[in-house]
Structure formats: structure tokens, C-alpha cells
Amino acid sequence: MWVKSKLLVVLVEALLLQLIYGQGFDYNVSYDSRSIIINGERKLIISGSIHYPRSVPAMWPGLVQLAKEGGVNAIESYVFWNGHELSPDNFYFEGRFDLVNFVKIVHQAGMYMILRIGPFVAAEWNYGGVPVWLHYVPGTVFRTDNEPWKYYMEKFTTYIVNLLKEEKLFASQGGPIILAQIENEYGNYEKAYGDGGKRYAQWCAKMALSKNIGVPWIMCQQWDTPDPVINTCNAFYCHDFTPVSAKSPKIWTENWPGWFKSFGSPTPHRPAEDIAYAVARFFQKGGSVHNYYVYHGGTNFGRTAGDYVTTSYDYDAPIDEYGLARFPKWGHLKELHGAIKLCEKALLNGERTSLSLGPLLEADVYTETSGSCAAFLSNSDNKTDRIVQFRNMTYNLPAWSVSILPDCKNVEFNSAKVGSQSSVIDMVSEELQQSASSDNRDLKNLQWEVFVEKPGIWGEPDFNITGFVDHINTTKDTTDYLWVTTSLYLDSNEILENNSSQVLSVKSKGHALHVFVNQELQGSPSGTDFTAEIPISLKAGINEITLLSMTVGLTSAGTLYEWVGAGLTSVELKGLKNGTLDLANFTWFYKIGLQGEHLNLYKGDGLKSSNWISTMEPPKQQPLTWYKVLVDAPSNNEPIGLDMIHMWKGLAWLNGEQIGRYWPINSSKYDSCVDHCDYRGEFSQKKCSTGCGEPTQRWYHIPRSWFKPSGNVLVIFEERGGDPTQIRFSKRKVSSICSFVSEDHPSLSALSWTSPVNEPNDVSLTARLSCPGSTLISSIKFASFGDPSGACGSYTRGDCHDPNSVSVVEKICLNKSECDIKLTNDNFNQAFCPNTVRRLAVEAVCG
Numbered sequence: 020m021w022v023k024s025k026l027l028v029v030l031v032e033a034l035l036l037q038l039i040y041g042q043g044f045d046y047n048v049s050y051d052s053r054s055i056i057i058n059g060e061r062k063l064i065i066s067g068s069i070h071y072p073r074s075v076p077a078m079w080p081g082l083v084q085l086a087k088e089g090g091v092n093a094i095e096s097y098v099f100w101n102g103h104e105l106s107p108d109n110f111y112f113e114g115r116f117d118l119v120n121f122v123k124i125v126h127q128a129g130m131y132m133i134l135r136i137g138p139f140v141a142a143e144w145n146y147g148g149v150p151v152w153l154h155y156v157p158g159t160v161f162r163t164d165n166e167p168w169k170y171y172m173e174k175f176t177t178y179i180v181n182l183l184k185e186e187k188l189f190a191s192q193g194g195p196i197i198l199a200q201i202e203n204e205y206g207n208y209e210k211a212y213g214d215g216g217k218r219y220a221q222w223c224a225k226m227a228l229s230k231n232i233g234v235p236w237i238m239c240q241q242w243d244t245p246d247p248v249i250n251t252c253n254a255f256y257c258h259d260f261t262p263v264s265a266k267s268p269k270i271w272t273e274n275w276p277g278w279f280k281s282f283g284s285p286t287p288h289r290p291a292e293d294i295a296y297a298v299a300r301f302f303q304k305g306g307s308v309h310n311y312y313v314y315h316g317g318t319n320f321g322r323t324a325g326d327y328v329t330t331s332y333d334y335d336a337p338i339d340e341y342g343l344a345r346f347p348k349w350g351h352l353k354e355l356h357g358a359i360k361l362c363e364k365a366l367l368n369g370e371r372t373s374l375s376l377g378p379l380l381e382a383d384v385y386t387e388t389s390g391s392c393a394a395f396l397s398n399s400d401n402k403t404d405r406i407v408q409f410r411n412m413t414y415n416l417p418a419w420s421v422s423i424l425p426d427c428k429n430v431e432f433n434s435a436k437v438g439s440q441s442s443v444i445d446m447v448s449e450e451l452q453q454s455a456s457s458d459n460r461d462l463k464n465l466q467w468e469v470f471v472e473k474p475g476i477w478g479e480p481d482f483n484i485t486g487f488v489d490h491i492n493t494t495k496d497t498t499d500y501l502w503v504t505t506s507l508y509l510d511s512n513e514i515l516e517n518n519s520s521q522v523l524s525v526k527s528k529g530h531a532l533h534v535f536v537n538q539e540l541q542g543s544p545s546g547t548d549f550t551a552e553i554p555i556s557l558k559a560g561i562n563e564i565t566l567l568s569m570t571v572g573l574t575s576a577g578t579l580y581e582w583v584g585a586g587l588t589s590v591e592l593k594g595l596k597n598g599t600l601d602l603a604n605f606t607w608f609y610k611i612g613l614q615g616e617h618l619n620l621y622k623g624d625g626l627k628s629s630n631w632i633s634t635m636e637p638p639k640q641q642p643l644t645w646y647k648v649l650v651d652a653p654s655n656n657e658p659i660g661l662d663m664i665h666m667w668k669g670l671a672w673l674n675g676e677q678i679g680r681y682w683p684i685n686s687s688k689y690d691s692c693v694d695h696c697d698y699r700g701e702f703s704q705k706k707c708s709t710g711c712g713e714p715t716q717r718w719y720h721i722p723r724s725w726f727k728p729s730g731n732v733l734v735i736f737e738e739r740g741g742d743p744t745q746i747r748f749s750k751r752k753v754s755s756i757c758s759f760v761s762e763d764h765p766s767l768s769a770l771s772w773t774s775p776v777n778e779p780n781d782v783s784l785t786a787r788l789s790c791p792g793s794t795l796i797s798s799i800k801f802a803s804f805g806d807p808s809g810a811c812g813s814y815t816r817g818d819c820h821d822p823n824s825v826s827v828v829e830k831i832c833l834n835k836s837e838c839d840i841k842l843t844n845d846n847f848n849q850a851f852c853p854n855t856v857r858r859l860a861v862e863a864v865c866g
């Protein structure tokens with residue numbers, strides 16, 4: 020009896036799983052010129068990239084869920100070869116690299132997956148994702164027609180395909196993967212590789228097809244893709260893209276909703292209005308598969324970042340680095356996705372008619388035989404708002420916007436009208452704390468342990484040579500650090516009276532350098548390729564010149580990028596009595612890595628090394644210092660950033676996990692930044708940057724799942740000198756959520772325009788608030804119905820204000836996770852300011 024009912028439960032569960040996730044059902048995935056076809060039905064795909072190793076497994080379900088709530092129905096990720104094949108045939112799929120687990124989480128969320136296997140990926144990922152060891156396999160040239168490259172690339176691709184097949188993760192087996200990509204943007208470089216490039220591209224397609232995965236293969240930015248492989252578009256706008264084969268659907272694999280950041284550069288932003296415009300234009304012009312690169316950017320933990328790329332890979336994406344929805348971007352795109360979904364049937368099965376409504380004004384109308392109709396009206400003028408007539412109705416089209424009419428009549432969405440809530444996010448600082456013992460929460464002063472390295476060769480040198488070697492060929496990227504030292508004897512009469520005239524002139528292919536003379540730090544130049552003149556002080560007798568050369572991530576893309584070198588190419592001593600001394604003729608001693616790295620000071624037994632010295636007063640501004648401290652987890656459960664603003668540059672770990680490189684280096688105040696971003700007109704990476712002259716990256720994400728309640732080991736290696744007592748944990752907190760609606764349109768966006776006509780379907784008259792996670796609205800900080808102005812966090816009342824505003828909003832919203840406040844007569848006194856366009860601004864606190 021028990022067995023029978025148990026069996027029944029199992030059967031029902033299996034059936035439910037099949038119904039919910041399609042698990043066990045084999046999908047037939049094919050395509051035609053219009054779209055991807057799944058089990059005979061055309062599908063619209065709105066996908067978002069979440070790179071699994073750029074977050075941690077504990078975050079994956081939440082990120083995928085937040086993407087789903089944002090109206091995304093597929094997740095895209097690259098596969099990161101050098102994170103998986105650590106040395107030939109030595110594979111790793113644990114923790115952040117548990118690809119199978121990630122794909123299963125996507126499946127369980129009932130979403131599709133697009134897997135870009137590459138295995139060259141670019142992605143601002145160290146060495147473009149290719150293992151460094153492959154560069155040293157004789158005869159290998161990356162990404163062109165040669166045996167070792169093709170052998171290892173095919174071997175890894177096959178390994179991944181087989182792994183996923185074994186787990187039945189391709190749609191053809193009932194799994195979520197509906198598309199797979201081979202190579203990445205090879206078409207942009209193919210010509211530079213000559214005939215070998217052409218042969219290689221064709222080989223890639225053939226090799227991929229031979230893996231029989233049962234779902235279509237794609238190649239992005241590839242202009243000679245052979246059928247049935249589909250070529251796809253990557254750009255800020257792809258509405259004008261046409262695939263090479265008339266049989267292929269129009270697919271956009273990379274729509275960049277922001278951009279990545281480099282050390283020493285300001286922070287890029289892309290306005291939500293422009294992203295929505297680009298996406299709407301794509302679907303307007305016949306696109307059917309679209310992917311945000313990236314929907315969640317995440318973190319380049321450890322040493323996974325590409326050359327000079329910051330540890331943060333936030334990307335200004337709809338979900339921020341820490342896993343929180345970015346408002347209003349996330350919300351605006353969610354509304355866009357909802358509107359596009361309403362058009363799905365007509366879009367995919369209807370006939371398209373395009374008509375001009377005037378200069379730069381277009382209507383694209385999709386009509387289906389059954390009568391369903393969807394229309395997109397666009398104004399591509401980057402300055403002028405327009406009023407257009409369409410099917411005997413009048414529509415207001417703001418400059419650089421698209422209106423979506425899922426029934427060819429009512430406007431469901433306009434890309435320039437942001438109705439979504441906004442938010443204020445703070446990094447709330449908390450001092451490092453240490454409880455006396457794990458079960459006794461009495462706090463005690465921080466007990467530090469410290470190890471100071473001596474500049475220069477520790478132990479025996481690895482080798483010596485006259486002159487300089489390439490940094491990467493020497494370290495093989497096992498570490499950022501390479502010690503390079505020499506010594507020279509100077510007679511007292513060789514040094515000029517004025518000691519300040521001596522300069523060390525160094526040239527380096529990159530990326531950073533600390534210069535020590537006689538154990539004293541003299542300067543720290545940096546750049547991807549630089550020349551520096553560093554004033555130094557010498558003494559009569561033997562002088563030790565000690566250089567710590569560093570890489571900050573390896574190049575991740577470009578023709579023959581794997582040959583881009585790093586490190587010193589010339590060192591000269593200028594200002595001696597006899598002129599300049601070329602130190603290239605000297606014998607230089609080399610040592611790979613720091614002593615602390617060799618001692619494994621950041622993990623395992625190294626944490627107990629006898630080199631650590633206890634102190635209550637850790638040294639400040641001390642170069643080459645390792646710090647260790649036991650700390651409690653910050654209170655509550657907000658995401659955590661490690662505040663390193665008082666440190667210079669180095670590496671950080673928590674409980675042996677690699678947080679990554681830190682380097683708050685300021686960007687130049689002369690870079691181009693804006694106070695206010697005009698979303699109208701073509702976007703480019705640098706159009707809307709902020710933070711010129713400010714630290715590139717102050718906070719470094721430490722996933723909550725790396726913490727235990729107390730006794731967490733924080734290890735910092737500081738290269739040049741900082742104040743470790745100023746290191747803080749900062750909690751990323753949504754301090755307020757806001758809504759600003761107006762009688763004339765959903766929001767007075769940064770640019771205001773007057774709307775002389777009423778939209779047929781005005782969705783504007785509701786202010787909607789929704790708290791993150793499981794929090795509830797605990798107070799109303801500001802509410803004004805009248806003519807308030809300002810931005811979330813700094814609203815101010817205008818001349819007219821309904822005195823009941825706060826109590827009305829409190830009544831509707833307090834203690835709710837979300838609420839809708841309608842601008843109706845019942846709620847607000849319409850007698851106020853009869854001759855103005857009235858607005859409601861609300862700022863609420865969630866707790």
C-alpha cells in the first residue's frame with residue numbers, strides 16, 4: 020500500500036516536473052527565417068547573460084529568478100575554458116565553475132538557455148578564456164588553422180558537449196539549451212589571419228555540427244557562416260542587421276546595456292530609455308531572439324579579469340554586481356518585455372508592413388490572418404518630439420523613442436517614458452569586528468597578524484640574465500608578480516652634488532611597477548604600456564635597484580592577442596656625472612611571485628605560518644605587507660562590499676576565497692563625464708560616464724555565502740602602503756524606493772517634454788512601489804501631490820501641495836510589500852493647482 024502511494028507521488032511529481040519545466044520531454048528546436056521554432060511553435064526569446072563564475076552558486080537561483088521576474092525567458096552564458104581545464108586534461112567543475120548545476124538551475128526556473136561554448140570568449144576575462152598553458156604547446160597559434168589549436172579546442176568543446184549530453188541538458192534531450200555558439204566574433208578578425216582564418220571559420224562550423232547536439236548552432240559577428248549555422252549580431256543597435264542566409268532568423272547575441280570598467284577609467288552608464296529604444300527597434304524590424312550582454316555582470320573574482328579590467332564587472336546591467344535589481348533600468352525593461360510579449364503572436368506569425376509617418380518616423384505593423392495586429396511606431400530623430408497620425412489616431416512620439424501598440428491601437432509602452440520606480444542605494448559602512456570567541460559576542464579590539472616582505476629576491480633567484488625578459492613568458496600567469504633586481508657600484512664622484520638629479524627611466528609593456536632603491540620605495544608607475552621617469556636617491560657604494568613588475572590581467576581579445584607581452588623593456592639611470600647608464604647591459608636576477616604567495620599565506624596551513632606576527636597596531640603606509648585579521652560577519656543579510664578606499668593596491672581573500680585585485684586608483688578628471696545623460700541619439704561606450712577624477716573601484720564584492728558568523732579570516736596583501744585600520748565592510752542597502760508620476764505621462768524623465776495629446780491608453784496615472792526581497796514598506800519619507808520636483812532621495816515640494824498626500828500614501832502602502840497609488844479623485848484633491856500638470860512624488864523606506 021505504502022509502496023503504491025509512494026509510487027503515485029513519484030509519478031505525479033514527475034508529471035508536474037514535466038509540465039512545469041518540460042523535464043523529460045524532448046524538444047524539437049529548429050528555425051525558419053522568422054524565429055526559433057520549438058516543438059513546431061515560433062518563439063520570441065528575450066534572453067539575459069549571467070556568467071556563472073562571476074557570481075557564486077548561492078546567488079544563482081536568486082539571479083535567475085530576478086531575471087525571470089524581469090520578463091526574461093532565457094539565460095545566456097559563455098563557458099570559461101581556462102576555469103575548467105586547469106592543465107591539459109585536468110578538469111575542474113566545482114563551486115563557481117559548476118556549469119551543470121547552473122544549467123539545471125536555469126531549467127528548474129522554467130527558462131531556456133543559450134550556451135556560448137566559444138571556447139574563445141573574449142568577455143574581458145583573463146586571456147579571453149583560453150588556458151595560458153595552450154600558448155606554450157609548441158606550434159600553437161590561437162584561433163586559426165593549425166593542428167594544436169584545433170586539437171585542444173575541439174577536445175574541450177567535445178568534453179563540454181558530452182558533459183551536457185550526459186546530464187540531458189540539450190533541449191533535444193528535454194533540457195533547457197536551445198542554442199549553442201561556437202567561436203566568438205571571429206568574423207571581426209578573420210581577414211587578419213589570411214587564408215588560415217577562412218579555413219578555420221569553416222572548420223569551426225563543421226566541427227560544431229559534427230557534435231550532433233540536436234539544437235541549432237550560432238556564430239556571432241561571422242559573415243561567412245555556412246548553413247545551417249546561424250550568424251548573429253553584437254552591437255548597441257541591431258535593427259539593421261540581416262543574417263547571411265535568407266533562411267536564418269534575426270538574432271542579437273550581445274546588446275550591451277552598459278559597458279565594463281577599466282582601472283583608472285570612469286564608470287560607464289547606458290540610459291534605460293536608449294536600451295529600451297534599441298530593443299524595441301530590433302523587434303520592430305523583425306528580430307526574434309535578443310540577449311542582454313550582460314543582464315547580470317557580477318564580479319571578476321581572483322585573477323579572472325582581462326587586461327586592466329576592474330574586479331567589478333557590474334556593467335551597469337539590469338541586475339547590479341551584488342544581485343540587486345537596478346532601478347529604474349530593471350523595471351523599465353520589464354515593462355518593455357511585457358509589451359513585446361503581448362505582440363508575440365502577431366509579431367511571429369503576421370505579415371509585416373512598414374510605412375513612413377514622416378522623416379525618421381516609421382510604423383511597422385504585423386497583421387495575422389486571424390486578425391491579431393501589433394504595431395511599433397518609432398521616432399528616430401534625436402532631438403525633436405513628434406505628433407503622428409496612425410490609423411486615424413494621434414500619437415505623441417518623444418524623440419528617439421518607440422511606442423508599442425500590441426493591438427495596433429493602444430500604447431502599452433513607450434521606450435522614452437520611464438514609469439518604473441527608482442531607488443536610492445547606499446553602501447552603509449560597518450567597522451570590522453571580532454568577537455572574543457564564537458559563542459561569546461563580546462567584542463574585542465582587533466587582533467591583527469602581519470608579515471612584511473623585504474623588497475627583492477627572497478630565497479634563491481629563479482634565474483639571472485643580462486637584460487630583460489617578457490613578464491608573461493616568465494610567470495606563465497601563475498602570479499601577477501615578478502621581482503627583477505640588479506645592483507651597481509657607484510663611486511662618490513659619479514653621483515653629482517645635487518642628489519635629486521638622478522632619475523630612473525623605465526619602459527614597460529605593462530601593467531604596473533613598484534620601484535625600490537636600496538629597499539626604499541621610489542615610485543609606482545602603471546599603464547598598459549608606459550614610460551616613466553622616476554627621481555631616485557642613490558648613495559656612494561653598492562646600490563640595489565629592485566623592481567616589482569606586475570600584470571593586471573591578460574589581454575582578452577584582438578588579432579594574435581595571445582602574443583601581447585608585458586614587463587620591462589628598458590631601464591636607464593640618468594643624471595650621473597658621466598651621463599646615462601643603460602642598465603640593459605647589467606645582470607638582472609629574477610624571482611617569480613611573492614614570498615607570501617609561496618608560503619600560501621592566504622589559505623590552508625599558510626594561515627598558521629610562523630611568519631605571521633601578532634599585533635594590535637598593524638603598520639600603516641608600509642609597502643609589501645600581508646595583513647590577517649579574524650572578523651565577524653556583518654550584521655543582517657545585505658550584500659557586502661569590502662571598502663578599500665584607504666588602501667593602495669593588492670589582493671584580498673576571505674576564508675581562502677579570492678575576492679580579487681583591489682586598486683581604487685583615480686580616473687583622470689580630464690576624462691569625459693556627464694552630470695546629466697541625454698539618452699537621445701546613438702549611444703557609445705563613453706557617452707554617459709560618471710566619476711571622472713574619482714576612485715575607479717572603492718568596494719569589492721564578498722558574497723554572503725563565503726562568511727560564517729564569526730572567525731572569518733580576512734587576508735590582504737598590500738603592495739605599496741595603506742591604512743588597514745580603515746578597512747570596512749559596507750552593506751549594500753536599498754535605502755529608499757521612489758515613484759514619480761505625472762498627469763501627462765508616467766514620469767517626468769530627465770528631459771521634460773509637453774504632451775499636447777492624450778495617449779489612447781494612458782497608463783500613467785498610477786504610482787507603483789515594490790520592496791526588494793521579503794521587505795515591507797515601513798515608512799513614507801516623502802509624498803506630495805501637486806508640483807513636486809527633484810530626484811529619488813531629494814524630492815522637494817513645489818508651490819502647490821495636497822496636505823493629505825502623506826496620509827493617503829501611508830494608508831495605501833504601509834506594511835505592504837507593494838502598492839499602487841492611483842491619481843484619482845478619491846485619493847487626491849483634484850481642486851489643487853487646477854491649471855498645472857499635477858504630479859505625485861513618493862519616497863518610501865522598506866524594512
Ligand code: GAL
Pocket residue numbers: 140141142143203204253273279
Ligand atoms: C564583445 C565580445 C564580448 C565582450 C564584449 C564587451 O565584442 O564578444 O565577449 O568582450 O564585446 O563587453
